[in-house]
Amino acid sequence: MISQTAEYALRAVIHMAKCRESSLSTRQIADATEVPIAYLSKVLQSLTKAGVIHSHRGLKGGFSLVKPPEDITVYDVINAVDPMKRIESCPLKNTSHGKNLCPLHRRLDSVLEATENAFRSTTLAELL
Amino acid sequence: MISQTAEYALRAVIHMAKCRESSLSTRQIADATEVPIAYLSKVLQSLTKAGVIHSHRGLKGGFSLVKPPEDITVYDVINAVDPMKRIESCPLKNTSHGKNLCPLHRRLDSVLEATENAFRSTTLAELL
DNA sequence: ATAAATCTGGATATGCATATCCAATTTTAA
DNA sequence: TTAAAATTGGATATGCATATCCAGATTTAT
Numbered sequence: 082m083i084s085q086t087a088e089y090a091l092r093a094v095i096h097m098a099k100c101r102e103s104s105l106s107t108r109q110i111a112d113a114t115e116v117p118i119a120y121l122s123k124v125l126q127s128l129t130k131a132g133v134i135h136s137h138r139g140l141k142g143g144f145s146l147v148k149p150p151e152d153i154t155v156y157d158v159i160n161a162v163d164p165m166k167r168i169e170s171c172p173l174k175n176t177s178h179g180k181n182l183c184p185l186h187r188r189l190d191s192v193l194e195a196t197e198n199a200f201r202s203t204t205l206a207e208l209l
Numbered sequence: 210m211i212s213q214t215a216e217y218a219l220r221a222v223i224h225m226a227k228c229r230e231s232s233l234s235t236r237q238i239a240d241a242t243e244v245p246i247a248y249l250s251k252v253l254q255s256l257t258k259a260g261v262i263h264s265h266r267g268l269k270g271g272f273s274l275v276k277p278p279e280d281i282t283v284y285d286v287i288n289a290v291d292p293m294k295r296i297e298s299c300p301l302k303n304t305s306h307g308k309n310l311c312p313l314h315r316r317l318d319s320v321l322e323a324t325e326n327a328f329r330s331t332t333l334a335e336l337l
Numbered sequence: 338a339t340a341a342a343t344c345t346g347g348a349t350a351t352g353c354a355t356a357t358c359c360a361a362t363t364t365t366a367a
Numbered sequence: 368t369t370a371a372a373a374t375t376g377g378a379t380a381t382g383c384a385t386a387t388c389c390a391g392a393t394t395t396a397t
Contacts, residue, residue: 082210082321085355091313092301106373115301119357126375139364140372155316163354173220173243184336185219188283192327193210199320208312213385234343247387254345267394268342291384 082196083159089116089124090162091155094133098150098205104135104143124162131161150205159200167193210324211287217244217252218290219283222261226278226333232271252290259289278333287328295321 083091092114097105107125111118125144129136133153134144146153159165168190171183182190211219220242225233235253239246253272256262261281262272274281287293296318298308310318 082324083317088300095313108373113303115303117356120355122374123356123376129374136374137364138362138372138374140370141365142363142373144374172216175241175243185223188327188331188336189211192324195323195327196210196320199316199323203316208316236343245386248385250344251346251386257344264344265394266342266344266392268340269395270343270393272344 084163086124087159087163089114089121090128090158092116093121093124094128094146094153094158095205095208097134097144097146098153098209101146101150104137104141104145106143110144127162128158131157133157133161146205150209153205154201155203155205155208156197156200158205165193165197165200167197212291214252215287215291217242217249218256218286220244221249221252222256222274222281222286223333223336225262225272225274226281226337229274229278232265232269232273234271238272255290256286259285261285261289274333278337281333282329283331283333283336284325284328286333293321293325293328295325 093110093116096110096113107118107122110116110125111121114121116124125134125136128134129144132147135147136142136144156165168182168186171178171181171186173183176183221238221244224238224241235246235250238244238253239249242249244252253262253264257264257272260275263275264270264272284293296310296314299306299311299314301311304311
């Protein structure tokens with residue numbers, strides 16, 4: 082349902098939420114979350130660019146959450162590394178309904194919508 | 210959310226549901242659903258093995274649904290080609306909760322469950 | 338019987354998500 | 368000022384989902 086990358090990102094930010102006080106290095110997060118350190122490094126870069134976490138370079142550097150866990154949703158994290166794609170238009174060309182969704186894709190998109198809503202309404206604080 | 214393969218399988222069986230009377234060749238289905246014919250061939254083989262459709266070899270052969278569209282669910286079709294995997298146990302080794310799910314994976318699995326229920330309760334007949 | 342149409346199954350190719358590696362840069366502490 | 372610790376970003380490798388190709392087997396119509 083969610084990509085491996087999104088799973089890793091969620092594990093990382095949840096661990097950071099548990100250690101709110103200090104800035105954590107890539108290695109510390111990798112050890113705690115069992116994510117391959119080199120790959121985690123890329124994931125943390127994505128989260129940084131998306132503004133979910135802060136990075137601090139140099140000795141004693143590391144990463145920390147930008148906002149308190151109550152204000153960060155699962156949706157925010159997933160979107161930072163692997164954005165959900167809703168079905169905007171029917172993928173078939175030769176169709177009678179034009180760009181409107183056919184029954185199949187209407188149904189699939191409504192499931193996507195429900196999933197998106199579930200992610201939007203879950204904060205990191207609820208996952209500690 | 211669902212794989213490309215599952216999407217192709219759904220397009221195929223829905224088209225077959227629309228042409229219930231006759232047996233359709235791979236080419237006919239490929240043309241109607243805009244699925245690459247060689248790949249569709251593999252998808253139809255999976256659906257056959259799973260007992261969702263019948264295959265008829267030889268001249269005038271092709272594929273047809275085993276059951277009426279009212280009795281085939283989206284879940285049946287997806288499961289035939291790309292089974293949904295619920296989260297049975299926490300993917301982390303070093304965890305305090307043992308094989309029980311942590312809050313994150315409990316939440317993710319409940320979303321999976323909701324998705325599974327949506328697919329189980331939708332029949333092909335509703336998608337025509 | 339024969340030819341044509343069609344499925345079957347194995348081998349192979351392609352593309353993207355996942356994963357690794359390393360040199361360069363930045364920052365802190367002594 | 369120097370050394371150590373850490374992020375950054377580019378290059379590269381790996382694995383799996385997706386996609387293609389083709390020779391063989393099966394069935395129908397004539």
